[in-house]
Amino acid sequence: MHPEVASSFETVLTKSFVSLKNKARELKTESSRSRIDRLKSLRNWILENRSSIQEATYADFRKHPLEVDAIELFPVLAEIRNAIVNLDHWMSPRKVATPITMLGTSSYIQCEPRGVCLIISPWNYPFLLCVGPLVSALAAGNAVVLKPSELTPHVSSLIMRMTREVFDPSIVECVEGGPSISQGLLKLAFDHIFFTGSLTVGKVVMKAAADNLASVTLELGGKCPSIIADDVNLIDTAERTAVSKFVNNGQTCIAPDYILIDEKIADKFITLLIEQTGRMFGNNDAAFDQSPHYCRIVNEHHFLRLNNLLTEAIEDGAKVSLGGKVDRSSRFIHPTILTQVSPSSRLMREEIFGPILPVLTFKSLDEAIAIVNAQPKPLALYIFSRLKKVQQRILRETSSGGACINDSGIHFFQHNLPFGGVNTSGIGKSHGYYGFLDFSNQKAVLKQRWGFTTTKVFYPPYTGWSSKIMDWLFRLLKHS
Ligand code: NAD
Numbered sequence: 001m002h003p004e005v006a007s008s009f010e011t012v013l014t015k016s017f018v019s020l021k022n023k024a025r026e027l028k029t030e031s032s033r034s035r036i037d038r039l040k041s042l043r044n045w046i047l048e049n050r051s052s053i054q055e056a057t058y059a060d061f062r063k064h065p066l067e068v069d070a071i072e073l074f075p076v077l078a079e080i081r082n083a084i085v086n087l088d089h090w091m092s093p094r095k096v097a098t099p100i101t102m103l104g105t106s107s108y109i110q111c112e113p114r115g116v117c118l119i120i121s122p123w124n125y126p127f128l129l130c131v132g133p134l135v136s137a138l139a140a141g142n143a144v145v146l147k148p149s150e151l152t153p154h155v156s157s158l159i160m161r162m163t164r165e166v167f168d169p170s171i172v173e174c175v176e177g178g179p180s181i182s183q184g185l186l187k188l189a190f191d192h193i194f195f196t197g198s199l200t201v202g203k204v205v206m207k208a209a210a211d212n213l214a215s216v217t218l219e220l221g222g223k224c225p226s227i228i229a230d231d232v233n234l235i236d237t238a239e240r241t242a243v244s245k246f247v248n249n250g251q252t253c254i255a256p257d258y259i260l261i262d263e264k265i266a267d268k269f270i271t272l273l274i275e276q277t278g279r280m281f282g283n284n285d286a287a288f289d290q291s292p293h294y295c296r297i298v299n300e301h302h303f304l305r306l307n308n309l310l311t312e313a314i315e316d317g318a319k320v321s322l323g324g325k326v327d328r329s330s331r332f333i334h335p336t337i338l339t340q341v342s343p344s345s346r347l348m349r350e351e352i353f354g355p356i357l358p359v360l361t362f363k364s365l366d367e368a369i370a371i372v373n374a375q376p377k378p379l380a381l382y383i384f385s386r387l388k389k390v391q392q393r394i395l396r397e398t399s400s401g402g403a404c405i406n407d408s409g410i411h412f413f414q415h416n417l418p419f420g421g422v423n424t425s426g427i428g429k430s431h432g433y434y435g436f437l438d439f440s441n442q443k444a445v446l447k448q449r450w451g452f453t454t455t456k457v458f459y460p461p462y463t464g465w466s467s468k469i470m471d472w473l474f475r476l477l478k479h480s
Contacts, residue, residue, distance in 0.1 A: 115191030136435030
């Protein structure tokens with residue numbers, strides 16, 4: 001950014017940040033009604049602008065309108081509805097039990113808004129991943145700055161229009177732009193930063209947050225494994241794998257990144273996976289190319305990154321079971337299934353985030369678990385098996401942000417479950433009540449009564465009587 005433009009940008013930003021900070025103090029005292037009204041206005045805008053959102057997403061990367069409805073809009077509308085229905089309950093003080101040493105007191109947790117929150121979002125589900133967290137932030141009573149991804153400019157400018165049409169600018173602001181704008185925003189003393197994106201940028205965000213000791217939610221990525229045992233319904237497994245991997249052209253943080261399958265059923269599974277992928281997107285190369293159900297890689301940079309990963313894997317000895325065809329001019333990559341992929345290849349070390357699926361085989365569950373545990377903890381892990389002992393063993397012996405048994409990816413849409421990663425795949429949880437909590441400070445409140453209180457026993461001067469009580473309390477703890 002030119003220095004003069006940068007300085008005027010910072011002045012404007014600082015001014016609106018001050019007005020957001022002032023408004024945030026007012027929002028703290030608001031009733032649930034005002035928050036609900038705000039959520040209803042957002043819902044109405046989405047319903048009225050459904051086709052504009054579909055068009056913007058198509059213009060950015062040729063996403064099918066029905067996919068936009070199903071994966072971008074429906075979950076946001078469901079989040080809004082869930083928040084509206086439950087907000088009074090979520091906002092009510094939550095009583096907690098009183099320990100014996102505090103008899104006479106009462107305690108509760110009262111959620112209060114964090115203040116002014118920054119939401120930085122990625123391009124792969126550009127509406128959902130920006131407006132979804134906004135719903136939780138508004139339900140929790142915050143003022144918000146949105147920074148949508150610059151890589152999906154049509155959706156980004158639509159979010160800007162939505163912000164202007166729906167919200168008072170002292171409650172929700174939208175700032176468009178790339179990394180330098182994002183870094184300008186990160187200098188401001190936000191109370192909470194909700195970031196969805198890559199691990200590398202997640203670290204930049206967390207370092208910047210440390211300067212102001214802002215709390216963070218980091219929704220990151222990683223390599224999500226799918227472990228398939230030999231006792232599964234193979235057709236269902238293939239169908240569920242095909243949709244979760246190739247929808248959005250594989251550009252999904254919770255898409256299965258690689259398959260680990262019992263070697264006894266690997267060939268049969270690959271045949272069925274090819275059949276199911278063809279049934280969904282096209283039965284020959286030309287059909288795939290023209291399929292309206294198959295979107296495109298978002299930009300040249302990501303196209304080249306994926307193409308390099310693919311070329312290197314093939315040079316390292318990987319065999320192509322399906323696909324491999326690419327077209328740089330239209331940023332098209334055919335759904336690609338690879339076998340005999342070297343575990344040390346870059347494809348098995350980096351998050352793929354595209355329509356390339358390595359299928360690795362295992363002889364025993366021990367081997368599969370060891371491969372998963374050799375990687376950083378993933379955002380999601382998928383287990384396909386009819387046997388509870390297999391399901392439980394994998395859950396117990398691995399760590400992941402979330403897990404899905406006998407399906408992949410659909411746990412994202414269950415808003416009664418917390419969604420998020422662990423360590424390198426993320427910090428903090430979102431969706432539904434967990435999203436509300438994430439954007440709230442859970443204030444701990446203890447109310448004491450007047451006159452004699454049990455806690456007085458521990459006041460100085462310390463007598464023989466207080467020491468006897470202390471010994472009795474220690475004995476009590478010993479026997480619990
Ligand atoms: P990204 O990290 O490149 O960008 C995300 C956001 O950060 C964008 O708004 C971008 O403008 C901003 N940004 C980029 N560089 C920056 C910098 N140096 N300083 C400050 N801000 C910067 O991620 P992406 O390519 O947009 O998204 C893909 C990644 O997001 C994948 O790793 C994927 O797994 C992850 N992801 C995670 C989830 C989840 O819910 N956990 C969901 C979707 C995507």
